[in-house]
Amino acid sequence: MAVLEHNGSVIPLGPDTTFGSGAQATHRVQGRDLAARHFVVRIDPDGGAMVAPTGEACVVTVDGMQVPRAGAMLREGAVIAAGQAQFVFGAGEVAPHGVELPESQAYLIDTTARRAYSLQRRTVQIGRDAGAGIVLKDPTVSRFHADIRNEAGGYVLYSSGATGTFVNEDPVTTPRLLTSGDEIRIGRMALAFTTTAPPGMKVHLPAGAEESAANRRSTQLDMRAYREEGRGSGVSIPFLVGVVVILLGVVAYLLMLR
Secondary structure, three states, X not given: OOEEEEOOEEEEOOOEEEEEOOOOOOEEOOOOOOOOOOEEEEEOOOOOEEEEEOOOXXXXXXXXXXXXXXXXXXXXXXXXXXXXXXXXXXXXXXXXXXXXXXXXXXXXXXXXXXXXXXXXXXXXXXXXXXXXXXXXXXOOOXXXXXXXXXXXXXXXXXXXXXOOEEEOOEEOOOOEEOOOOOEEEEOOEEEEEEOOOOOOOOEEOOOOOOOOOXXXXXXXXXXXXXXXXXXXXXXXXXXXXXXXXXHHHHHHHHHHHO
């Protein structure tokens, strides 16, 4: 019987076993940043096994490699990582032996400003807003353009900016696991992702408060945000109200002089 080992527990696997934090999952794992139904492990009648994410936004890795939507085959001792949880696959009923994914430091380098940031927080927001962890001073960058989240044993880039995000010139349309040496382009800004401390460069902690999974802010801009950024008419409603009040006062004064 195929099993997964998680946190010292051996979990028997049926033909289709779903893992997640919600009641609809076959095996619930709470408090580890998993979606309600995060991934499924399928066992073939001939004993083969594969794992697949249940949706495009559910990031899963096997031995440090991101699993595509179609799934990936599992071998004895393979390490599945999702959210902040790790599982080890085995083909027998005893606890399998696998090598856990090592924890690594990662950095993001603003190549234009020659400034390096540590990615040791769970979530680091990137955008033009002063509240973002990494602020990019570029009018083509959204206020909250992208997130880099420490999950699935690595660092995953999420993009919601209006002008898009690119990794090595490829558009990011779904969450993407980053690898050392990747170049991220946001607007006219270039950012380098690395797991090696940049030599001769001071490393800064991202600004802003730590975010939880429950209150991550959407980075999708709407027309109201565009008006706030000066892309609209350029004239605010309070300013127009003030002008009207002044004109009414002048008219009243002129009437009194008659």
